[in-house]
Amino acid sequence: MATAVPTAALSTPARAGPAPLRAPLRADPCYLPQFHAALIKSGELTASPKSFHSLLEAAAASPTLLPYVVSLFRLGPRPPPSAPCYNVLMRAFLHAGHPEDALHLFVEMLDAASACPDQHTVACALKSCARMCALDVGRGVQAHAIKRGLMVDRFVLSSLIHMYASCGHVAAARLLFDAVEEKGVVMWNAIIAAYLKNRDLMEVVEMFRGMLAVGVAFDEVTLVSVATACGRIGDAKLGKWFAGYVDEKGLVRNRNLMTALVDIEMQLAEVGPNDVTMVSVLSACAVLGALETGKWVHSYIRRKRLPLAIILGTALVDFYAKCGCIDDAVEAFESMPVKNSWTWTALIKGMATNGRGREALELFSSMRKASIEPTDVTFIGVLMACSHSCLVEEGRRHFDSMTQDYGIKPRVEHYGCIVDLLGWAGLVDEAYQFIRTMPIKPNTVIWRALLSSCVVHKNFEIGEEALKQIISLNPNHSAMIRKEMKDKGIEKIPGCSLIELDGVVFEFFAEDSDHPQLREIYQKVEEMIDRIKMAGYIPNTADVRLEVDEYEKEVSVSHHSEKLAIAFGLMKLDPGATIRLSKNLRVCTDCHSATKLISKVYNREIVVRDRNRFHHFKDGTCSCNDYW
Known part of the structure; x- marks a missing residue:
């Protein structure tokens, strides 16, 4: 008797309600239930287990039909499903992001008289354990594989190596790898990926050299892993070999591989990157939000012992802040021997945009105590902090302080911050009066900020006035631009x-x-x-x-x-x-x-x-x- 699986996904048929969302360009799978009915009518479904398996596999290929696949599996013809049928449903659960359901099926199979787990079942169960970082369960699956004599299968071994690596046990993964006499590319890729995942970059390169030494054919998966490690440790010699190989084999269309080779290109240029180079790279990483690449640059700076001068240190602070890593930005800030107003401003603005407004104001207070003069840009950061954290009184006080204490004439950006602050705080009338008394002419950005707050707080009277001002300032601007773009075949910038x-x-x-x-x-x-x-x-x-x-x-x-x-x-x-x-x-x-x-x-x-x-x-x- 099969043990019931304690999960709603396995016991509940397809639920009623709206049809699931479908990806564009995907083939419509609605013909499968009709085909199912035809097989029942013809008697083929009961007479041929192969037909049932084919139907199950076809349905499992469509993520929109997962509830239907479960129902088909549970209510299908007898005899009970075989191991290949269990494997189909396990893979479907795994691909749908439900590794726990795949493992429940594996446990069910252990008690089922009709279906004994095979090498594909075990490999899928181990992949599920890897997704869940379930080391103890994975060891249990391994024990079953040993008992059933499945440890000779390369897919089982590769999945086991991957499982141990995903759970942080690279040493165990390596012991398994070394114990196998005949290793194919799948197994080599598994152990190389394990070292890369755990940032043991030198071992990645050494494993690849070992792979070459024994004459195992590698593939593009191998190349991406090794090229990534090679670039990060600066192995220019191997990098040159990679560049030649990729060019010879025509692999330039592999985007991941070409990205990994960029670091190699830097080594081949034989130009020692200086602080100017590093500032440029960090700025690019900040714009892209490329955190891992920027972290590698930071480690390179440490490795080459480049001094954190003001320009480089400020770029590092700005990079971490623009990647949302404020604690790292603070650490970089504190490690700088000398800071100027731009350094302080970078961190203040970073805290402001990351929702840490009070900390930004505390930092500004520390800046003043350190006798560092704020600039007009510093006050944009301070007012942003007040606006993003709805600190109305603090915003008013700092805006007045600009002129009274530092003689800084507010620009339109400063006025915009105050309009934004008052409007989002629900003080729409005050924001409108503030605009009317501005000594400089408000632009469309100011009026749009007011209009946004009017929409949020349902102030239609002032919202209508803001809209009139926007139209009067630029009555045909947007329409003309859209027409010019359309005439030139240029589409609106998409999300x-x-x-x-x-x-x-x-x-x-x-x-x-x-x-x-x-x-x-x-x-x-x-x-x-x-x-x-x-x-x-x-x-x-x-x-x-x-x-x-x-x-x-x-x-x-x-x-x-x-x-x-x-x-x-x-x-x-x-x-x-x-x-x-x-x-x-x-x-x-x-x-x-x-x-x-x-x-x-x-x-x-x-x-x-x-x-x-x-x-x-x-x-x-x-x-x-x-x-x-």
Whole structure:
């Protein structure tokens, strides 16, 4: 008798309600239930276990049909499902991001008389353990593999090596690797990836040399891992060999491989990077939000013992602040022997945009005690801190202090901060009067800030006036630009999100259809949306301007670039790792509410840098307190 599996996903048939969201360009799988009915009618489904397995495998290929696959598996013809059928459902659960359900199936198989786990079952169970960092369970699966004589299978061994590496036990992974006499490329890639994951970069290179020595054919997966390690340790000789090999074999289309080779290129140039080079690289990393690459630059600075002069140190502070790593920015700030006003300003602005307004003001106070004169840019950071943290009285006081204490004449940016502060605090009338008494003519940015607060606080009278001012200042500007862009074949800039993984920056656009892992990403998005709906998420389709029905509007908002990037991060990053991304536009209301719930449901910290500020999502809340 098979043991019942304690999970709702395995025992509940497909639930009623709206159809699941589908990725664009994906083949519609709706024909499968009809084909299923035809097989039943013809008697083929009962007579041929092979037909049942083929139907199950076809259905499992579509993430939208996972509940149907579960029902098919549970209610299918007798005799009970065989090991290949169990394997199909285990893989489907694993690909859908439910490794715990895959492991439940493995446990069920141990008690099932009709299905004994084979090498594919064990490999899938070990991959599930790796996803969950479940070392003890993984050791139990290994014990079963030893008992069943499956440790000779290369897929089982590779999965076991990967499991130990994912759980941080590289030594155990290496012992397994060394014990195998005949090793193929899959196993070599597993142990090389294990060392790379644990940042043992010299061992990555040594393993590759060993691979060459024994004549094992490598592939592009091997090259990406080794090229990444090679660049970070500065092995110029091996890097030159890589560059020649990639050119000879025509591998330049492999984006991950070419990105890994950029560090090699620096070594081949035989130019010792100085502080000017490092400042340029750090600035680029700050713009892209490329945290891992910037961290490597920082380690290079330490390794080469480059002095943290003011320009380089300030660039390092600015880089960490713009990647949302304020604690690292503070550490870099404190390690600088000499600081000027720009250094202090970089950290103040960083704290302001990361929702740590009071700390930014405390830092400004320390700056004054250190007798460092603030600049007009410093006060932009101070007023931003007040605005982002809704510190109204402090904002008024610091704005007055600019002129009274430091003789700094406010610019339009300073006035904009005060309008933003008053408006978001609900003091819309005061913000409007402040604009009317400004000694300089307010621009469209000022009026738009007021209009935004009017929308939030439902002040339609002043909002209408703000809109009139915007139109009067630029009556045809936007329309003319859009017409010129259309005439020249230039589209409006779409929403774009960047996420860095293993030193590679991946770019996502709304309704993306170009990523090589498109199917898996949209599958993860569907699962993500389903899970946060169960936690109370209701899609906000109010801003969707498409003339389509409500379902298609939900599909549209679910495919915003940040949701795709977050789904990709959930797929690729280790369990519990922080997901960091940068966006070229302001985070929309729907993505903000969705990301709060994603952080809670998946127990992840998610850091999003949008056009205006940072959002640190954790446990269902955001550092901006819904004030952005």
